Amino acid sequence: MLFREVIGQESVKKELRETVSLNRVAHAYMFTGPEGSGKLPLALAYAQYLNCEHPTETDSCGECPSCKAFAKLQHPDLHFVFPFVKDKTRDKICCDDYLQEWRDLFAQNPYISLEMWQTYIGVENKQPIIYESEAAGDESAPRIKGIIKKLTISNFSAKYKVMVIWMAEKMNETCANKILKILEEPNPNTLFLLITEDTRYMLPTILSRTQIVRIPKIDDESLAQRIREDFMLDGDELQSIVKNANGNYIQAFKMATSDNAPSQYFDLFTRMMRCAWTKDVVALNAMVDEVDAMGREKQKSFLQYCMRQVRENFIRNQNIPSILYMDKQEHAFSEKFHPFINERNVSGFCREFNSAHFHIVRNGNAKIIFFDMFMKITALIRS
Numbered sequence: 001m002l003f004r005e006v007i008g009q010e011s012v013k014k015e016l017r018e019t020v021s022l023n024r025v026a027h028a029y030m031f032t033g034p035e036g037s038g039k040l041p042l043a044l045a046y047a048q049y050l051n052c053e054h055p056t057e058t059d060s061c062g063e064c065p066s067c068k069a070f071a072k073l074q075h076p077d078l079h080f081v082f083p084f085v086k087d088k089t090r091d092k093i094c095c096d097d098y099l100q101e102w103r104d105l106f107a108q109n110p111y112i113s114l115e116m117w118q119t120y121i122g123v124e125n126k127q128p129i130i131y132e133s134e135a136a137g138d139e140s141a142p143r144i145k146g147i148i149k150k151l152t153i154s155n156f157s158a159k160y161k162v163m164v165i166w167m168a169e170k171m172n173e174t175c176a177n178k179i180l181k182i183l184e185e186p187n188p189n190t191l192f193l194l195i196t197e198d199t200r201y202m203l204p205t206i207l208s209r210t211q212i213v214r215i216p217k218i219d220d221e222s223l224a225q226r227i228r229e230d231f232m233l234d235g236d237e238l239q240s241i242v243k244n245a246n247g248n249y250i251q252a253f254k255m256a257t258s259d260n261a262p263s264q265y266f267d268l269f270t271r272m273m274r275c276a277w278t279k280d281v282v283a284l285n286a287m288v289d290e291v292d293a294m295g296r297e298k299q300k301s302f303l304q305y306c307m308r309q310v311r312e313n314f315i316r317n318q319n320i321p322s323i324l325y326m327d328k329q330e331h332a333f334s335e336k337f338h339p340f341i342n343e344r345n346v347s348g349f350c351r352e353f354n355s356a357h358f359h360i361v362r363n364g365n366a367k368i369i370f371f372d373m374f375m376k377i378t379a380l381i382r383s
């Protein structure tokens, strides 16, 4: 991964390059930021830059043997720990058993969410975790090598041996404590790159041992430019994706590759609000089946769409046109709808959409979640 392949994030790239030019490379970093902001691509661009044989001031060369191996995630001194599900029937018992899938998914799109990974390895309905044995190894199964072993057995030419721990918040406490021990006794020329969406789930002792790299959402301009290039989109469609993606490339990618999802969400959202206002429970119940059939990815995107519509209509209600983002059909619907989103119910709407999103992410029953949400909206819209 080259720095120039990472979308936006210029100030983070500058900060990382400066650790090299000022000779201040730490032994452990914690890349933290929201989904789709580019934590993994940035961490890998940094690791590649540190090991490049002919780096320029701003980027890796992309041509040397080290760069070529890093680009394919195949460098012998680049190691990964990530959440997975042990499956003895398929002989999948450690991260290394999933390495090919990991490389393949990354090659398709380096912006990976936990859900994309779950789907890719066929464990949608299970919670992947980082097992204790990934940190410490397992004496009864020599194939499972712990971190120390992985970092010491290889003796290749890399300037830095790199251990990437993706979704570090998925470590259980025992595992986290073992990692902590390792971080407390750093080896020279070994680099730990931990990646997390939420530092609140990390042990404070681990956080204190790492240099935190905060990664913000991708700025709209950089995101728009990338979507335009990647998907040949422009105009209203491009604007709508960028606004709905909210700095999250994974979200933007999904919208750009799914069949006119934003207009499907618009249709659902407007019907949901109309039926809620008229208390048409029969129609709402039918909508539950419709939403259930969309699948979890689209359900999540739809809920995010609902949150954005509530925000926009509230802003219109507050009469602040300068920060209002709606496309033509949303604007037309909002003409009559915006008075219904007001100080009395706006936080209730946000709470309900957020709560539904929370439960969908955690594999809750979509029919129950959406029926409950529709009923609450029916009450909220009249307040």
Ligand SMILES: [Zn+2]
Pocket: 051, 052, 053, 054, 055, 060, 061, 062, 063, 064, 065, 066, 067, 068
């Ligand atoms: Zn290079």
